[in-house]
Amino acid sequence: MTADARIAATATALAARIAALSPAAPRRLVAIAGPPGAGKSTLAAAVTAALAARGEQAVLLPMDGFHLDNRLLEPRGLLPRKGAPETFDFEGFAAMLTRVRSEARVILPVFDRARDIAIAGAAEIAPETRIVVVEGNYLCLDEAPWRRLSALWDHSVFLDVPLAELERRLVQRWLDHGLAPDAARARALGNDIPNARRVVAARGPVDCVIGRDGTIR
Template sequence: MTLAALCQGVLERLDPRQPGRQLVALSGAPGSGKSTLSNPLAAALSAQGLLAEVVPMDGFHLDNRLLEPRGLLARKGAPETFDLEGFQRLCHALKHQERVIYPLFDRARDIAIAGAAEVGPECRVAIIEGNYLLFDAPGWRDLAAIWDVSIRLEVPMADLEARLVQRWLDHGLDHAAAVARAQGNDLANARAIEAARLPADLTWPQA
């Protein structure tokens, strides 16, 4: 599927007569290409007359000061290491409020920054990108009812591993540490996502 075809598939499922902002879920495992796809998709939708903006879920990572005493620091990025209730509130606000301020995650500093981004009333479509938007687990599965359109990124596990190892190499880890980080956490999360998939309206193959 090309980007143009994906954009058309999204447009066919959105209701231009619907008041308020519509939400497109872009879901996939770590390293599946969500960040790479989300901005071009937003630009393609905007070019068709529906101004779209990207809203990442990663701003709802729990801070290390909460994760460490819970024994979850090494599992950062797993479902239980996010502020799910806060993220749910954001999604409902995006649906019903004209102006919404939300946090962003600074990967280099490994912290979430409160009040770092804003969606204004001109935004007609919010593309929410995150790992667990179509995750069949308590609390997470309730998100599915919020999405106007859902997209799943499909990437073979071997490709995910190569991308994730390279990600950690790019962040300064040596090869052994990068492999350990990818295999010990990211790929465990990817397998959990694969094992608890909710249906998606559209899929996006990635080579």
Template sequence: MTPEGLARLILARADGPGRFLVALAGPPAAGKSTLAADLAARLPDARVVPMDGFHYDDRVLEARGLRSRKGAPETFDAMGFLHLLRRLRDEDEVAIPLFDRDLEISRAGADIVLPSDRILIVEGNYLLLDRAPWTQAAALFDLTVFVEVPEEELVRRLTDRWRHHGRPDAAQWIESNDLPNIRTVLTGSTPAEIVLRPA
């Protein structure tokens, strides 16, 4: 299915009262953020809600011995994220956190979901993870989509990403951190209603 086809499907399925929440899941560097922005631009009254705003701060990760595993499921405030999803279903106006990749920090209340935002494209690695407490998310989505990209292409994209951000240990970081996270998503996610395999 193309992004155009997916947008048409979402529009047809969202033809009803209340908010319509789409889970856009996939491994790191699969292109979720780009696709989410593309879908939101194609749809009326739509916006993106990233999961990445729930990264624990580096100081918390250091204290828990998880700094070297940043981006793994246990390095996110999963319960906080689930609480946000429930608020997005029930409340008209909700503040959301955003992750600043340049600063490597989450900013609380960095954006606002407004009453006019009727279609929400929620994007993140672990939206479909078959592991508690992430499994609670499934019931909160109206449509689930998984972006599937070959591992070698993900590594290529991540190499470009970390070079862009000036990370000197990019290859080591990908091997020790990003690849385990990629494999967790690919092998540990429940099936999505729609699987996209970008060309």
């Protein structure tokens, strides 16, 4: 089975699980979490598409819109650690998720990777939306304050990928961004891999874990 076929099969299986959930509120919130390079964005998009194919009103909501801006990170000495848990607006993100639970329409920020900034008011959750697929590294992190999010999820998914494979993917990601091999490796090992180790070590309880081969357990 090709990688694309494996992702599609996993997404279809997850979509069936999610569609069968009995929501505790008018909307179901689904967390797809895992370390950097695990494939969260790809799977979350595939799950959202699979839900739509079932006739569900589903929207993808990445956590990255709540990155703190470089103008705040630099004076705090956090710019080299951008992407770590402490470089996000957790309280703003948590408040937004609470609003998504209870309000018909919610306007969202979106992260523009090309410009490395969050764009305010760039997306929305519409009144007809019934399932919100939330994607991000720290959605199931068992650290304060992130563990507070666990009460919001109707279903939580964690992607489990070996560290060596994450390193390979993350180095390739920076190569694809135009960095030289040494710089790409330094960028991945200096920030991305420490964040990955932290996510894996402090994983909180989840409803299911997806292995590298797409197996759901």
